[in-house]
Amino acid sequence: MELCEEALRGVDAALASPGGLTRRLAAALDAKIGHFHRLLAGSAHAAELLDGSATIAAAPLAKLDRAFRAALDHALEGAGLRLDSRRRGELVELILAAGYGTARQGELSGRLGSAGQRAKLERHIGVLLRGAGIRA
Numbered sequence: 001m002e003l004c005e006e007a008l009r010g011v012d013a014a015l016a017s018p019g020g021l022t023r024r025l026a027a028a029l030d031a032k033i034g035h036f037h038r039l040l041a042g043s044a045h046a047a048e049l050l051d052g053s054a055t056i057a058a059a060p061l062a063k064l065d066r067a068f069r070a071a072l073d074h075a076l077e078g079a080g081l082r083l084d085s086r087r088r089g090e091l092v093e094l095i096l097a098a099g100y101g102t103a104r105q106g107e108l109s110g111r112l113g114s115a116g117q118r119a120k121l122e123r124h125i126g127v128l129l130r131g132a133g134i135r136a
Helices: 002-016 021-040 046-050 058-078 085-109 115-131
Strands: none
Touching: 002 021, 002 058, 021 058, 021 085, 021 115, 058 085, 085 115
């Protein structure tokens, strides 16, 4: 599915960009989560297209999700953090929850993709990283 490949290219570019870890992680979340939300905003079929049980897109979306999680884990590992794989995995889950929650809140308030939503996401990620003992 070309949309999945496009999203993953955006994730890789965001994580490789210059800047702090918090900003790069927020950009990666936007490249994947925000990308699909913007594409499907207002679509009556959005939920069924992105539902994990939908057979039409299940395999490509599952592959994208695995690659996305691996890319976030690799970014955390590459940042020189002293986290074992279990703690990195937990942190990835929390970062993903912040991304999906921020996107959902933006969708509900009609401000999907706004600078304010991006700033909120960066603040969430910063809190999570600090909570894990990371200065980013």
